[in-house]
Amino acid sequence: MNQVVLRTEGLTKTFAGFTAVNKLNLNVRRGSVHALIGPNGAGKTTVFNLLTNFLAPTRGKIFFNDRDITGMAPAEVARHGLVRSFQISAVFPGLSVLDNIRIALQRPSGLATQCWRSDRILGRLDERCSQLIESVGLANFRTATAGELPYGRKRALELATTLALEPEVLLLDEPMAGMGREDIQRIASLITSVAKGRTVVMVEHNLSVVADICERVTVLQRGEILAEGTYSEVSTNPQVREAYMGVDHE
Structure with a gap:
């Protein structure tokens, strides 16, 4: 290689x-x-x-x-x-940590072009969501609103959404x-x-x-x-x- x-x-x-x-x-x-x-x-x-x-x-x-x-x-x-982050935090401030990562996972899961998916279908992403949340130390913030996270935690969430693309x-x-x-x-x-x-x-x-x-x-x-x-x-x-x-x- x-x-x-x-x-x-x-x-x-x-x-x-x-x-x-x-x-x-x-x-x-x-x-x-x-x-x-x-x-x-x-x-x-x-x-x-x-x-x-x-x-x-x-x-x-x-x-x-x-x-x-x-x-x-x-x-x-x-x-x-080949995936990048930016200098400014790029998360959806009104959504929870879980929902931010769910959205990021919809692209590699083939769901990104769907206007609406049921909770049952989106729930298939939750195992991987949990893995990503754990990997960036946000287990205690799973249901927290992204916009209310401390700055460092918000950057950790951004890292998790970037990792969701499997770079x-x-x-x-x-x-x-x-x-x-x-x-x-x-x-x-x-x-x-x-x-x-x-x-x-x-x-x-x-x-x-x-x-x-x-x-x-x-x-x-x-x-x-x-x-x-x-x-x-x-x-x-x-x-x-x-x-x-x-x-x-x-």
């Missing part, structure tokens, strides 16, 4: 003459937790949008499991197993954004847990989290790869320290 599950060749995106991503050759190893880091404006979220075809590249190619997915519709990309590669855009220390520790543990058996690529500003859970790190600067390697390798790179970290990371 090919060690690289997701790769790009010369991936480039320009906006009205501004180059946000420039000739990016990214290789993500199968089964790894891979971080994209860099200063604001480095092109990290743009790369995510390109990988999932929410943006069309100006030039270059994207390969997933050696299949060229450049230009493929975002929904089709997701059906092939082979999971792209997480700043999963720790806006969280306190306790929530950060909880979500970091969840990511480590869900990474078993799949690949995770994450944009993250919290370098402690990157150091703790990411096996490989790509540092971006002005849309280009500045350095790659383990966290220890990139954190001691003089160019990275100058461009991104500025001071010693403790």
Whole structure:
């Protein structure tokens, strides 16, 4: 089996003459937790949008499991197993935790195109719902309204709805954004847990989290790869320290 599950060749995106991503050759190893880091404006979220075809590249190619997915519709990309989250929480605030996950499960279960299904039919999803709820630590919040969940729990629910699509590669855009220390520790543990058996690529500003859970790190600067390697390798790179970290990371 090919060690690289997701790769790009010369991936480039320009906006009205501004180059946000420039000739990016990214290789993500199968089964790894891979971080994209860099200063604001480095092109990290743009790369995510390109990988999932929410943006069309100006030039270059994207390969997933050696299949060229450049230009493929975002929904089709997701059906092939490349699924992403967003910086903002994307749950239905007026529905319960259970119902949010039920909705997410309707797509892979073939029920998503139905306008109405009985509780009996939707009840077939409950076993998998319960597994997902347990997996993200929301067993005590099963009937809680999503909009009333604490922020960290809401992000955990979002992770569960993403996992409902059975992704082979999971792209997480700043999963720790806006969280306190306790929530950060909880979500970091969840990511480590869900990474078993799949690949995770994450944009993250919290370098402690990157150091703790990411096996490989790509540092971006002005849309280009500045350095790659383990966290220890990139954190001691003089160019990275100058461009991104500025001071010693403790």
